[in-house]
Amino acid sequence: MTARRDAVRDALARSEGFRSAQDIYATLRADGSKIGLTTVYRALQAMSDAGQVDVLRTDDGEAVYRACRTDEHHHHLVCRECGRTVEVEGPAVERWAEAIGAEHGFTGVTHTVEIFGVCPPCTAAKS
Template sequence: MTTARRNAVRQVLAGCQGFRSAQDIYADLRADGSKIGLTTVYRALQALSESGEVDVLRTDDGEAVYRACRTEEHHHHLVCRGCGRTVEVAGPAVERWADAVGAEHGFVEITHTVEVFGTCGECAARRS
């Protein structure tokens, strides 16, 4: 894949605050006149995810959504179900727990993914 196409996907994500689906990113690119295909968008997102430039998580309904990674440190996400606002959070207790559970069962090279979903204060206030 050309770097130009990957850069186009990177630029769309850089302009977004929350997580976006591949279809949303594709629609944004097409609206701006790009001839990029949806398959190319998926490939770019996969490459950017593997390089650590893009965070990916699964929504409650199983859809993969993407966001430009804001830090190079290992982190987790606190995501509002209402507006999609996302906060990157460290989780030292989660790290210790994952390592302990792995060691307890004889596993090594432990990795994990933890995403926390809730409702932010602004969305909760709007519902009241």
């Protein structure tokens, strides 16, 4: 599994934005890998559990993956057109999440925030 997980990790590392498991699978197969789709899903899940990949859900509910650029907690600004992704910090979001949790008596609060928009190159291409 380690060699296959490394292949999935390498495919993600070569990518700019978030990619679906099917897209990663297609890339690996095109490169000559004999990896199966189920193995890609398992590798992605293991890397997600280990905090090695970022995961978000598209508007269609599909999980897409991206190699983490940092070990620190962060959020993403994602272009709806091309998928370009920028990792951003959100101290105000962190304070808000803690405050909301405390207000309702919750402890150990975690959160995920993804911000979607259109990046400058895609906006310029529309003009």
